[in-house]
Amino acid sequence: MREYPDLAAFEWAIRAQGTVDHSAGEGGDVELHALREIIEGVIHDAHRTRRPGDRAQARSTVEVIYALLYGLTELGATASPRAYQRALSAAKPLIRGAVFAAGGGTSARRSAGVAKRPPRR
DSSP states (O other): OOSOTTHHHHHHHHHHHHHHHSOGGGOSOOOOHHHHHHHHHHHHHHHHHHSTTOHHHHHHHHHHHHHHHHHHHHHHHHSOHHHHHHHHHHHHHHHHTTTTSGGGOHHHHHHHTOOOOOOOO
16 A cells, blocks of 8 residues: 555546446446456466366455455555554465465464464453
């Protein structure tokens, strides 16, 4: 958000324009296609070289990353800087790959910097 402080406002304007341009029958929000296409390209290239034929997982990975970036963009525009920094700190292990590590076990969490959650009382 520091590099692009107007990103959320730009996204909102694009979505508002999209709701005017599209009929209700065409479906949900208009997405920032450039961002989504970049994410799709990176993920599909990675899946082609590592796991050919696993398209469902590639699509799911794109959806998770896009949702995370979308949420951080919205939060950056509406939350206090302190709240945004907390959310960003919580999201960094996800961005580093804890969500997508094979097995999702403790070694994957450890390498991504995710601590084990203390038990609730």
